[in-house]
Amino acid sequence: MTNIEKYNKAFVDNFNIEEQELSSISYQSISAWDSIGHMGLIASLEETFDIMMETDDIIDFSSYLKGKEILKKYDIEL
Amino acid sequence: MLLENKNVIITGCNRGIGRAILERFASNGANVFACTRKESREFSELIDKLSEKYSVNIFPIYFDASSIEEMRSAVKLIQTAKIPINALINNAGITYNALFQMSTIDKIKEVFDVNFVSPFILTQYISKLMIRQKSGSIINIASTAGIDGNSGRSVYGASKAAIICMTKVISAELGEFGIRANSIAPGMTDTDMLSSMSETLISDSLKTSDIKRVGKPSEIADTAVFLASDLASYITGQVIRVDGGLK
Amino acid sequence: MTSNSKLLKGKTAIITGCLKGIGRATMDLFAQNGADIFACCQFESEEFKHHIEVLSKDTCVLIYPLYFDLCDSEQIKTAIKFIRSAKRNIDVLVNIAGMTQDALFHMTTIDQLKKIFEVNFFSQIMFTQYVTKLMLQNKTGSVINISSISAIDGNMGQLSYSSSKAAIIGATKTMSIELAPYGIRVNALAPGVIKTDMTANLPIDILDKQLGKIKLKYFGFPLEVASSILFLASDMSSYITGQIIRIDGGMQ
Numbered sequence: 353m354t355n356i357e358k359y360n361k362a363f364v365d366n367f368n369i370e371e372q373e374l375s376s377i378s379y380q381s382i383s384a385w386d387s388i389g390h391m392g393l394i395a396s397l398e399e400t401f402d403i404m405m406e407t408d409d410i411i412d413f414s415s416y417l418k419g420k421e422i423l424k425k426y427d428i429e430l
Numbered sequence: 431m432l433l434e435n436k437n438v439i440i441t442g443c444n445r446g447i448g449r450a451i452l453e454r455f456a457s458n459g460a461n462v463f464a465c466t467r468k469e470s471r472e473f474s475e476l477i478d479k480l481s482e483k484y485s486v487n488i489f490p491i492y493f494d495a496s497s498i499e500e501m502r503s504a505v506k507l508i509q510t511a512k513i514p515i516n517a518l519i520n521n522a523g524i525t526y527n528a529l530f531q532m533s534t535i536d537k538i539k540e541v542f543d544v545n546f547v548s549p550f551i552l553t554q555y556i557s558k559l560m561i562r563q564k565s566g567s568i569i570n571i572a573s574t575a576g577i578d579g580n581s582g583r584s585v586y587g588a589s590k591a592a593i594i595c596m597t598k599v600i601s602a603e604l605g606e607f608g609i610r611a612n613s614i615a616p617g618m619t620d621t622d623m624l625s626s627m628s629e630t631l632i633s634d635s636l637k638t639s640d641i642k643r644v645g646k647p648s649e650i651a652d653t654a655v656f657l658a659s660d661l662a663s664y665i666t667g668q669v670i671r672v673d674g675g676l677k
Numbered sequence: 678m679t680s681n682s683k684l685l686k687g688k689t690a691i692i693t694g695c696l697k698g699i700g701r702a703t704m705d706l707f708a709q710n711g712a713d714i715f716a717c718c719q720f721e722s723e724e725f726k727h728h729i730e731v732l733s734k735d736t737c738v739l740i741y742p743l744y745f746d747l748c749d750s751e752q753i754k755t756a757i758k759f760i761r762s763a764k765r766n767i768d769v770l771v772n773i774a775g776m777t778q779d780a781l782f783h784m785t786t787i788d789q790l791k792k793i794f795e796v797n798f799f800s801q802i803m804f805t806q807y808v809t810k811l812m813l814q815n816k817t818g819s820v821i822n823i824s825s826i827s828a829i830d831g832n833m834g835q836l837s838y839s840s841s842k843a844a845i846i847g848a849t850k851t852m853s854i855e856l857a858p859y860g861i862r863v864n865a866l867a868p869g870v871i872k873t874d875m876t877a878n879l880p881i882d883i884l885d886k887q888l889g890k891i892k893l894k895y896f897g898f899p900l901e902v903a904s905s906i907l908f909l910a911s912d913m914s915s916y917i918t919g920q921i922i923r924i925d926g927g928m929q
């Protein structure tokens with residue numbers, strides 16, 4: 353799997369949504385992405401990419417697009 | 431098996447939490463004096479089934495909790511067995527729901543008789559046996575209503591608060607004889623007693639609770655097993671809430 | 678305890694502070710009860726390595742030693758990565774590592790206070806944040822924190838220690854509320870005076886005074902605290918969460 357495929361899969365698996373909806377979603381824009389959904393997403397991404405995110409980045413991870421920028425800090429190119 | 435070869439007395443065994451306590455204690459290897467008010471075929475069958483399944487001795491003892499005379503006879507019967515009593519579980523109790531202004535004197539006396547005076551007197555008798563042994567564990571089934579102050583529970587809650595206080599004093603007075611005394615405060619537990627609460631009240635309470643379901647009688651029973659066993663050897667004078675994080 | 682009551686059969690636990698005292702007793706008891714264990718302590722030693730080899734063989738469980746300083750966030754991350762790479766469901770976390778440095782209130786320096794909070798509180802919160810993230814997927818889990826009766830009652834000379842342990846109480850209750858949706862229970866134990874290195878060097882007159890307050894008239898053994906940790910880790914306590922349980926032989 354490529355990095356972008358893994359990234360998308362984490363969203364799709366945690367939020368039960370279609371891939372085509374991904375680019376527009378952000379924290380609390382859909383019911384599944386509440387605080388509980390957020391932690392599940394972060395846990396999946398950390399496991400998939402074998403990284404440990406700083407709390408500040410977990411807080412800043414506010415949308416699908418923002419998330420891509422944040423993962424660059426951990427040397428994950430999407 | 432946490433209670434192998436231990437002998438215990440459990441009151442109110444025929445249903446609900448008491449029945450679950452009976453089953454869990456038997457499955458953990460304890461011999462039980464199973465106390466209940468009335469003889470019945472269903473109860474006898476239950477005891478036979480459990481004692482066979484778990485290879486333990488279960489003796490039924492029948493007495494009305496509100497009669498001191500009947501209780502005295504029951505204790506004499508237990509004493510004739512001449513075996514050490516390792517744990518006493520005071521579980522028998524009645525519920526009562528009424529707003530403060532609508533709580534009657536008669537009901538106050540009835541609830542306190544069963545929920546407080548009866549276990550008080552029974553524990554006086556049994557703890558005397560335990561003092562001679564220099565060991566024993568007393569477990570009293572109270573309620574979160576005895577701590578929290580819920581609407582409609584002034585009488586029931588007060589009777590459970592009384593048991594909680596009594597338990598702490600017993601632990602203070604009898605600790606030096608190696609006797610431990612603790613209370614369990616169940617929250618909302620799936621028994622006949624819970625059906626006296628309305629559906630709305632239950633679901634409202636669950637909204638602010640950590641674990642969003644009512645408790646199972648076996649979960650209360652498991653905590654009683656823990657407190658009766660050597661796992662809890664350094665715990666005394668405590669009230670353990672088994673309430674799923676009820677607020 | 679009879680050998681046929683394996684209360685943690687099939688479960689995996691992470692325990693910190695395994696070198697001695699309550700941590701060591703907990704590790705031993707958990708192994709006897711069928712748990713595989715990530716046994717964390719700060720420094721490697723021959724004695725510890727040998728102990729866990731023998732324990733693992735006697736009880737037929739897996740014990741992975743992990744050596745790291747809880748106060749070093751990079752070392753925590755490395756430890757978590759190792760645990761994650763083992764790809765096991767984590768069922769239990771027991772936060773036991775802790776320290777004290779007694780001093781009267783006016784003689785407590787802010788540096789001492791910060792150091793004690795670092796070891797007893799901040800590092801444990803950070804470690805628990807990481808471990809519970811590993812637990813989220815399971816939809817079940819149990820976290821046990823170690824507070825102290827001094828957090829509830831106060832204790833002469835223990836301003837820093839008792840405050841750090843009181844912080845654990847607040848955190849435990851809040852974590853219980855927040856993690857319950859993931860099926861994770863969080864509880865704390867408040868031990869009284871337990872026979873460990875931490876209490877071994879107390880002066881005789883202080884020990885006598887404490888003994889006078891204990892209804893059961895003896896200082897507790899580490900195994901007795903470990904036994905309650907076992908209860909809270911097991912499914913026997915499945916409806917217990919957000920609670921602080923005193924194990925003090927009756928001291929209130």
